Amino acid sequence: MIRPVPRALALTLGVLAGAAQLVLATPASAASSTYYVDCSAATNGSGTQASPLNSMPAANAVALTAGDSVLFKRGTTCEGQLYAHYSGTVNSPVTYGSYGTGAAAHIDANGNYAAVWLKNASYVTVQDLELTAPGDNTTARRGVWAQAVDSGDLTGVTLQRLDIHDVRGVLPAKTGGSAASGKYAGASGGIVVEGLGTTTPSAFKGLRIADNTIHTVDRAGIYFWSNWCRRADLVGFWTSLCTAAWHPHSGTVVEDNTLTDIGGDGLVVKTSSDVLVQRNDLDGFNERAGSVNAGMWTANSDYVTFQYNRSAHGNTTADGQGYDVDHSTNHVTFQYNVSHDNDGGFFLLCPYGADVPGQSKDFVIRYNLSVNDHARTFQVCGGGLVRGQIYDNTIQLPDDANHLIVTEGATKDGALDVAFTNNLVRGASSSTSALWTLNDSAFRIDHNLISGAPVPPTATATVTAAPLLAAPSTTSSDPDDFTLLAGSPALGAGTAIAGNGGRDFFGTAPASPPSIGFHEGN
Template sequence: MFRKTVLILFSLFVFLPSLAPSGWLPSANAAGSTYYVDCKATTAGNGTSTSPFNQLASINGVTLTPGDTVLFKRGSACNGTFAPIGSGSASSPIGIAAYGTGTARPVIHANGQEDAVRLRNIQYVHVQDLELTASGDNTTARRGVHVLGQDAGDLYGITLSNLYIHDVRGYMPSTVSGNYHGTGKYANASGGIVLQVLGTTVPTAFHDVRIVNNLISSVDRQGIYVWSNYCQRTQLAEFWGSLCSGAWKPMTDLIVRGNTLNDIGGDGIAPMTVEGALVESNTLAGFNVRSNSYNAGMWTANSNAVTFQLNDTSGGKTTLDGMAYDVDHSTSNVVFQYNYSHGNEGGFFLLCPQGRGKPVNFTIRYNISVNDRARMFQSCSGEVEGQIYNNTMYIGSGLSPVIYEENTSQPQTVRFRNNLVYKEGSGNVTWSLNDPTFVLDRNVLIGVPVPVGATNTITTDPWLVQAGSAATDGYKLFAGSAALGSGAVIAGNGGRDYFGNPVSAGSSPNIGAFGGPGLLPAVAAPLAHYRFDETTGSTAADSAGTAAAALKNGPVWDPAGRLAGSLKLDGTDDYVSAPVGISAGAGDFTAAGWVKLGVSAGTSQTILQQEGTSGRTWLYRETATGQLGTFLGGSALLGSGTIPTGAWTHVAVVHRAGVVTLYVNGSSSGSAGRTIEAQTAPFRIGAHKSPTSANPNWNGQTDDFRFYSSALNSAQIYQLAHP
């Protein structure tokens, strides 16, 4: 239909470029009329191209018929409500769009009215290429587009596309007396685009609705909202009963796709009482900004078989919900898949049953969460039943969310499988989970306590490509990851992962949102590399070409090292002075090398320290326990890995985006957030700059030390430790 219509319109408008509308228009059959509106025109016209209407009242008085087109002039602005009357047909919808030169959309300011555009009890209408505002004081309803069905039966064929809707100031709980949580939603909702069914006498529903490629910015309360008064059914949560005027009559064939929303007062995209709806490829940045009530990014309630996929949600405010996504009450067969969530104060997901309105058979799979805050998952007061599998959750330094917060004594019949949860840096994550029916199986938990009853849990580093990255490619897996092929086979898995890789129906999948083959890590180029393979002399060559290191006070060359040659240090005064030139406080870095302890001494023995007044001990061994530690940032971090006496051990420290991580023999040993002082002085390999009996120098051997002005990933560190 799209291609055919464009070709028809091209033939009509090719010789009239100043009148040609941009984008798609409905059928231009011979029976249809075209009406022109230019609110900048100084005289009232008759709606032709040479004598356009100059006010909304004129076009509102025309009864439109199938195939008609209404065109608003670019560069013009109208005040009031555009409320067309008359319907199109399936083969000849009514088109509403723009004409004229330039790219600026025609503007309609509601100018004190509730709606900029109102489509009431009409069908087969396509609206595009307009800019809409609805200013106000947030004490009454306001909408950019209001699609309203009221005692009209079944209505079909509404398309809203390429609209720019902004500065809609409708009422919210925070702006009216009483702070009722439902102000601005349910019936008579406010927001950017509101599709709602009211009335009490004739059951009504919309079908075949498309809301696509719109920009919605700074609106109150809702971004895109769908509501119906015909919502009563047996499984409905009790508190909604008074909101319904008739039996459940869902809207069907609703698609919300490719929209960009930001600075939303309340909920982002929230379709209620729908069946088979698809919400995909939308971007939402900033929601629950002003409502001071419970709102989520994208969610549904009292609906069946709704799919949310390929969406990006961030910037949710407050912990009054504030999650990116929500499977709410009275729903069945809701699927959230291939979505990205990041930086939401309330967290990742809400599961919110109410009374008898439990969510049934929901599926949450192959999603990625990065630095969501209060909760990864929270369950409200009621029973839930569904699956949570193959999601990847990264929790950065300073964050202490609850992984699953159970706020009910009702059964949590949830299977939590094949998920990867990676905690890095400071902060402590917890579980608030007591239900024995909650199944945890084959999950990777890093820096996360393993709940009682969990089975087949993996706690070794999964080798994420770039943990902490804002780009989702950072949550793929390197070859050799323990998460590869370690998951449970799950029936009906959707057939693909977050990244579009196929997922087998019969073979053991990966754990996490990445289902493809492991990637080979890039070979990192060191800033300095001291092999210690010389057999004579007082300098150690830098094979990276930065600067040779000086041997101080007589270290002894030893041809028997870990890789080839090595240096023996006596623990008294000899060391290697390496002028590497890394600025410790300026960004990411890595230092790695081999050590072999000969004699244990003091409280701690220095492996690597930077000189200068603010130079810190990068690596040391805690004598009592053998643990590898670092003093970067001015406080001790002791890892779980240990350095024995008399055996070669690979040690490394990595600083990435404010987080310091220790590695022993290629495995992550501990991490913490650190603010590191700036320092560019040389390094001492095997010595403290002011050694004491409590903090003596290294007594043993050292080999193959490397320095990088970047943060190596886990797989790259593993490669260094397993040459």
């Protein structure tokens, strides 16, 4: 039996249905707003393009919601620190950028710690701005300072198309401080990313840093840090720096950035996992720090890939290598990169302790080109390397007497579990005096082409004939000049390596057997 609905209830349901229709007719969210800032304007306006805000304090005072934008007028300069602390959503980020025509708007930190301070915010895009942070190299300075502090994980942050320069942060050469001055927590540099706090594990997830120009900055170009970095793999001397359990930045992409005239380290990934660093160009690092700095490197991190990068003109032999697999790392890959004219050499491998935490494990260095890298091609610190693979690289030695091809400081025999395979090493006029200061029996040297340079006594299946390259020299870093010519003894002279990446530097699949060096040939 169907019972009739009482009239009072029917009226109530009708009212509710009408209210529901009204609710459905209301937009899901308020329309986004754009706030315009022209710091050359004489008076402070309402934030419209016709009546713009005219100062950084006025811009920072605006409460933003998802989809909102704050745009600075091109061709003008605003002094002060932009404080980006409002979150957007996955489809409606909060955006900071420029409007109008001409050069990107300029934000001068003017004595503040950073030109842009992005703190505890997700789904934020900072783009198309010129950023400077002048200083005297004694106080921390950054172009962009991205922080996650007891915030939980922050997602969807993009830093792109920024021109960052004249960031004058802490440098040991200027302060007289230790080699670590300006690094770790509170680091100085062009873009500094930090995870900090004590109560809530905090990190950036899916951060993208792309298409930026970073030049004339101190100390680092791009630098990652987190104090959420304690784990079993951690090297001992970091226990005072790592105050919280392991919670790394992850899913980061750093690509297509140009870095020049960097005071210290070029591009450093620490306490991170699942990171891609590709197509970045670094020319000139450790220009002013006067301490240990390298080009592109990673420490206390897992599953980091560096590929299609260039690292050149490092100015020190205290480190100073183009690339570095540092301590407490697992599954790090360097492939398809170019290194040239670095005072400290091509590659640093810097684990700590053969029998204590801090080893470098399961790393791969393949299909790279090194030209005229000085001091030493590979330097190994006094620690343990586990399941390391160095294969199919092409190395043009410098014209330096007594160059060190591989030098190691391992504390005991058997600490360097490394396979050095299918590498092409070409000597220059002075390379007959080059040295292998390598005593570890676990470092295996097999199926390499070593021409015009000494062959270590432990090496097996070595080819010593001239490699027949297109136009090799110590003055060209053009990869095409180091390709194999027809008839090269390197063609098909290598040994098969499982999981070889499926392509050489130029995109060709390795044959069976493969060639020696970074070029498979025809």
